[in-house]
Structure formats: structure tokens, C-alpha cells
Amino acid sequence: RVIALGEDLIAHSTLCPHLLGPLEDAAPDADTIECPWHRWRFDLRSGRSCDGRGLRLMPAPRVVVGLDECVRLSWR
Numbered sequence: 001r002v003i004a005l006g007e008d009l010i011a012h013s014t015l016c017p018h019l020l021g022p023l024e025d026a027a028p029d030a031d032t033i034e035c036p037w038h039r040w041r042f043d044l045r046s047g048r049s050c051d052g053r054g055l056r057l058m059p060a061p062r063v064v065v066g067l068d069e070c071v072r073l074s075w076r
Contacts, residue, residue: 002063002071003028003044009065010044011073013058023057 001024002011012033014024021037032050034041041050047057061073 002073005031005044009063009071011060011063012042012044012047013060015058016040016042017055017057018053 001014002009004010005028012023014022016023016035016037018035018038018040021035021040023033023035026033026036028044031044032041033044040053040055042048042057043050047059049055061075064072064074066072
């Protein structure tokens with residue numbers, strides 16, 4: 001999923017690493033996202049757990065906006 005986070009576009013996994021809860025409709029709060037199932041929170045920029053539980057979101061591609069203003073996803 002790609003969302004606007006301030007001036008940036010950020011891609012993130014739509015599955016919580018704890019029991020694969022759904023994140024596709026979760027509203028971001030500042031730079032974090034919360035799983036609706038068990039309230040686990042993750043930093044959207046790094047994917048790391050915000051509460052020290054040691055889990056992190058699956059890696060997501062980087063969002064690149066080209067000079068032509070087209071949005072592309074890059075795994076580099």
C-alpha cells in the first residue's frame with residue numbers, strides 16, 4: 001500500500017507480522033500504523049515495532065517520483 005506521509009509517499013506491508021492482521025485500511029497516525037486486531041504499532045518509515053516487541057513489517061519497495069511525476073516502486 002502506498003500512502004502520503006507528510007510530503008513523502010511511503011509504501012508499507014498490508015499484513016501485520018503478528019498473526020497477519022489486516023493493515024490495508026488502517027489509518028496512519030503521524031509516522032505509525034496500528035493493527036486493528038491487537039493494537040500492535042509499527043513505524044511506517046522503518047517498519048520496526050514501536051513497542052519493543054521485536055517484530056517488523058515485511059520489507060516494502062521504495063516509492064520514487066520521477067521527473068515526469070510518475071510514481072514508481074523500486075526494490076533497490
